[in-house]
Amino acid sequence: MKLELVNKRLQKFERLVNDTTPVAAPENWHVGIDLGTANIVVTVTDEQGEPLAAFMEWAEVVRDGVVIDYIGAIDIVKKLVKQANEKLQIEITSAIASFPPGTDPRISRNVVENSGLKVEAIIDEPSSVVRLLQIDEGAVVDIGGGTTGLSVAREGKIIYTADEPTGGHHVTLTIAGNRRISFEEAEKIKRNGSAGTLMPVIEPVFRKMADIVRLHLKSFDVKTIYLSGGTCCFPGIVNVLEQEIPDVRWILPHQPLFLTPLAIASYRTTQDSG
Ligand SMILES: Nc1ncnc2c1ncn2[C@@H]1O[C@H](COP(=O)(O)OP(=O)(O)OP(=O)(O)O)[C@@H](O)[C@H]1O
Numbered sequence: 495m496k497l498e499l500v501n502k503r504l505q506k507f508e509r510l511v512n513d514t515t516p517v518a519a520p521e522n523w524h525v526g527i528d529l530g531t532a533n534i535v536v537t538v539t540d541e542q543g544e545p546l547a548a549f550m551e552w553a554e555v556v557r558d559g560v561v562i563d564y565i566g567a568i569d570i571v572k573k574l575v576k577q578a579n580e581k582l583q584i585e586i587t588s589a590i591a592s593f594p595p596g597t598d599p600r601i602s603r604n605v606v607e608n609s610g611l612k613v614e615a616i617i618d619e620p621s622s623v624v625r626l627l628q629i630d631e632g633a634v635v636d637i638g639g640g641t642t643g644l645s646v647a648r649e650g651k652i653i654y655t656a657d658e659p660t661g662g663h664h665v666t667l668t669i670a671g672n673r674r675i676s677f678e679e680a681e682k683i684k685r686n687g688s689a690g691t692l693m694p695v696i697e698p699v700f701r702k703m704a705d706i707v708r709l710h711l712k713s714f715d716v717k718t719i720y721l722s723g724g725t726c727c728f729p730g731i732v733n734v735l736e737q738e739i740p741d742v743r744w745i746l747p748h749q750p751l752f753l754t755p756l757a758i759a760s761y762r763t764t765q766d767s768g
């Protein structure tokens with residue numbers, strides 16, 4: 495799917511997030527569940543993949559890509575599903591689940607099933623974005639809260655995936671250490687901050703992320719990288735990545751925070767190019 499259309503959907507997603515205003519649901523819909531290290535997101539789209547509802551909660555139930563607090567994760571998923579049910583006057587009974595590359599998909603599957611839902615399909619997170627954007631040649635780099643995930647496509651097939659434990663948490667920790675403030679305060683400063691004052695402090699973390707990308711992509715001739723994940727919201731991150739890896743075209747979607755959740759929910763609206 496063209497980036498322009500995905501960007502339109504991301505704009506809609508941004509308006510919809512945690513909006514409880516009731517709307518009539520179409521006859522058929524799809525549900526995706528993203529169990530991230532920072533956010534858990536339940537997304538409902540229509541049959542074409544247009545977002546209808548999205549509920550998101552900051553969660554400390556996943557660390558380094560792995561669910562550490564099952565009960566906490568299940569409670570949040572149940573709550574978000576209930577909100578989606580109420581907004582759309584539907585009863586969600588199944589969902590598309592996701593997992594970070596290299597981790598055991600049964601972990602996410604267990605959380606979703608124990609939330610009372612059937613797992614219709616399960617896909618790794620960056621590969622869901624490859625699929626939504628129908629990338630034939632290139633890669634997706636998803637820099638989330640706890641991890642950086644990668645998926646490489648060649649001739650329309652996914653040929654490599656990986657996940658490394660470096661993400662936005664490390665950016666926040668670096669700010670907290672530098673300014674001698676709490677994690678929560680540092681998180682606020684980061685999200686509202688401008689690149690000018692913070693960049694000198696956190697640039698080394700972005701360079702480390704570039705090292706991860708370089709290391710994993712070194713044996714592939716990748717010319718285009720699409721970014722996803724909340725950490726890519728930080729103004730100026732793309733400049734650092736471009737400086738570090740200049741021979742690649744970096745593409746930043748309108749709202750990278752919502753791209754992976756949208757892609758997971760859209761799984762069944764897109765063709766398997768592989
Ligand atoms: N405006 C912003 N500027 C900088 N960072 C941001 C911004 N908004 C969100 N973030 C960061 O994005 C991260 C969350 O992104 P995302 O929701 O993609 O992660 P996740 O999917 O929960 O984690 P993972 O994919 O690593 O499991 C957090 O570290 C958060 O601080």
Ligand SMILES: [Mg+2]
Pocket residue numbers: 528530531619636638639723754
């Ligand atoms: Mg994520």
